[in-house]
Amino acid sequence: MAALALEAEGVLRRYRNGRGVGPVSLRLGNGEVLALLGPNGSGKTTLLRCLATRSRIRGGEVRWFGNPDPARARPRLAVVFDATAHVDEVSGEENLRFFAGARRAPVTPGLLVEAGLAEVGGEQVSNYSYGMRRRLVIAEALVGDPALLVLDEPTLGLDVEGRRWLETVLHERQRRGLSTLLGTNDTSFVEEVATRVGFLVDGRLVADSPLAELLASVGGLREVSLRFRGDVDLERLRAVAGVHQVVASSDGALVLAAQRDGLVADLLGAVGELDRLLIDLSIREPRLAECFLQLTGRPLDG
């Protein structure tokens, strides 16, 4: 039986200020796409750096393809951090060729074309926009057909076309066995590409489930977003029948409640003095962000 692409047991990396991550345990099988979601400061990047062989862990163990030696993992591992650093004064092609050479792999023909960089491949990277640099970083990660891909905020700076390209690439590579670990709060992207989703809160993994199960868990619920002028007693909202979660937002409250007739009327009744207090109300079907709210009691956007 083939070893898992990635196994982390009790991984711990905390900084002096108490922030950081761990202990965290997770497993990533071959061909899986695991997305880690969490608000800013929840430890996504720290965990990804540990699992991408970049940061030393202070406790626990990580195994890549069954082996704990990071140097042996690197030939089969590709990483995309949020930085887009290149050797700016040479062309995108030359940068791509360097990354291929470092992996002792040929440059996949057409990779720059797929990445939408064919026309600028011969230009100096210093002339590239941020989005173009991000595409190049991702293309560089894909040379040599890595078996494990770690992506930190992969959709950062990508336009619609770029996102679509990345989604297609991840789907295609997943079918060929690529395992992907990504950290992002772009829930629509996660819903497109992930097979599993993990929620990080204060450096701990509080949920790790198949995407379909998570979405099913909020089936039949509604997210009601209320914006107030002034203060409203949130306990009155919590007391409404069918309400699962009430979380204060910057100018109101997010309510997660079971869908039923009369729900909105009851919530408005609980707010009271509508003419004076209520600014806005919106209702939507819950998706991943609401799963996060339901499971952690905190909004994903912090």
Add this chain to the structure above:
Amino acid sequence: MAERAAVRPLGPVGHAGPGGLWWLELRASVRRRRALAIKLLFPLVLAVPLALTGAPQFFAAMLLTVLVAMVGTVGTGVSLTRARGAGWLDRLAVLPLGGWRVGLELFLAGWVVDCLQATLLVLVLEAAQRPDPLTLLSTWLLSLATLAFSGALGLAVATLTDNPGEAMLVLAVVLAPMLFLSGLFTGVPASGPRYWVAQLLPFSYLQNAFQLVLHGNPPYGSDPQFLLAAAVFLLVGAGAAAALGWPLLARGS
């Protein structure tokens, strides 16, 4: 245009040859034309008046040695801390390249450009002073070896610092005592601990070599001694750069 790019072959390239990190970085340095021009002119601003005006040999050799030491250390230290700040070292650290290889290749790219500067400086001395060819050769090689040693020193400082300003400060703190102990400001005593410390640093040899080129009368050193010192410090510099590659990448991890 897209179709033309699609069929253009981009073959495999080993990372030690053209396409490797040092080659990529070197090409980048050459393409920063304005920065390169300033770099190449900078030593001449000092070397030309010193070589042409008959300045006292000891002080002229001291200034030229300080110049070579600064060129090697500052260039490497500043560029590597800048690379760390931009996230470039992060990207290199997760590639299947050994730390020693990254250290050596980054060092090599900087050293080659530094060597151009030193070569221009030595050519100015040749034109102005017409020294013995063997003396000129040994001085040139010793200046290249001193650049290698200084470059490794800059790399060492980059393993301890996070930004160019901090690197400059630490470099000054590290380099000034080394230059003093090399006898640059006071000469090397004929015996005692300072004599032996001076023997272990390239700066004392280079100052003496420059004095010889300027037709001075250095307290010690001959062409064979300078050539041997050049070989030793070249190896020390390259070895140290390779050894410091991993700590360089590990900082901030």
